[in-house]
Amino acid sequence: xxxxxxxxxxxxxxxxxxxxxxxxxxxxxxxxxxxxxxxxxxxxxxxxxxxxxxxxxxxxxxxxxxxxxxxxxxxxxxxxxxxxxxxxxxxxxxxxxxxxxxxxxxxxxxxxxxxxxxxxxxxxxxxxxxxxxxxxxxxxxxxxxxxxxxxxxxxxxxxxxxxxxxxxxxxxxxxxxxxxxxxxxxxxxxxxxxxxxxxxxxxxxxxxxxxxxxxxxxxxxxxxxxxxxxxxxxxxxxxxxxxxxxxx
Numbered sequence: 282x283x284x285x286x287x288x289x290x291x292x293x294x295x296x297x298x299x300x301x302x303x304x305x306x307x308x309x310x311x312x313x314x315x316x317x318x319x320x321x322x323x324x325x326x327x328x329x330x331x332x333x334x335x336x337x338x339x340x341x342x343x344x345x346x347x348x349x350x351x352x353x354x355x356x357x358x359x360x361x362x363x364x365x366x367x368x369x370x371x372x373x374x375x376x377x378x379x380x381x382x383x384x385x386x387x388x389x390x391x392x393x394x395x396x397x398x399x400x401x402x403x404x405x406x407x408x409x410x411x412x413x414x415x416x417x418x419x420x421x422x423x424x425x426x427x428x429x430x431x432x433x434x435x436x437x438x439x440x441x442x443x444x445x446x447x448x449x450x451x452x453x454x455x456x457x458x459x460x461x462x463x464x465x466x467x468x469x470x471x472x473x474x475x476x477x478x479x480x481x482x483x484x485x486x487x488x489x490x491x492x493x494x495x496x497x498x499x500x501x502x503x504x505x506x507x508x509x510x511x512x513x514x515x516x517x518x519x520x521x522x523x524x525x526x527x528x529x
Contacts, residue, residue, distance in 0.1 A: 341511030368392025374444035378407030473524035
């Protein structure tokens with residue numbers, strides 16, 4: 282007896298197929314991780330989770346478009362493939378918990394993801410989202426905390442994913458990254474096109490930045506300022522559209 286796929290199951294499988302066909306997912310590890318985490322679990326409300334577009338969450342946050350998540354996931358996988366066991370991975374501005382779950386599945390038990398989000402309501406929502414089909418990850422492989430990344434005091438991490446844009450490579454981020462580690466972060470101005478970049482920490486303390494993809498992320502900011510942006514979201518969107526008008 283064959284089980285019929287629901288419309289959401291079909292839409293998710295079609296999304297995964299399109300991402301592979303366009304070369305946005307290409308490594309077997311990233312393909313498997315992405316296919317195991319249904320985006321529909323993390324996008325609530327009226328947004329179509331299987332559209333290749335960012336989805337608004339409220340509180341000045343959004344879930345990145347699928348092609349952006351794939352690009353970040355592949356950049357992380359490039360380093361994971363050359364690393365051993367016991368990896369420490371940090372997800373900053375974890376929002377819905379979608380990318381943190383993708384990272385935890387990508388590791389396949391080879392390490393642990395710490396996801397930080399400074400909006401308490403989003404932390405609770407993310408935990409509920411993950412628990413739908415990935416409760417086995419928490420807390421051994423994935424921990425979601427309500428904490429401000431800008432004031433984080435922790436031992437350095439092997440890999441960092443940043444879910445909010447930075448104007449530059451800041452010292453606080455470099456201090457969180459181990460030698461030979463990699464951070465994947467959007468770099469550029471607020472509410473204007475940025476670059477998704479890999480930031481590779483060298484053994485001698487220097488770092489190398491490589492631009493990969495044009496993106497538009499919300500900025501890394503304080504909790505209060507982020508909530509204010511959420512209250513004025515229509516203005517934020519209008520500003521982003523104006524600043525992106527000439528992007529080709």
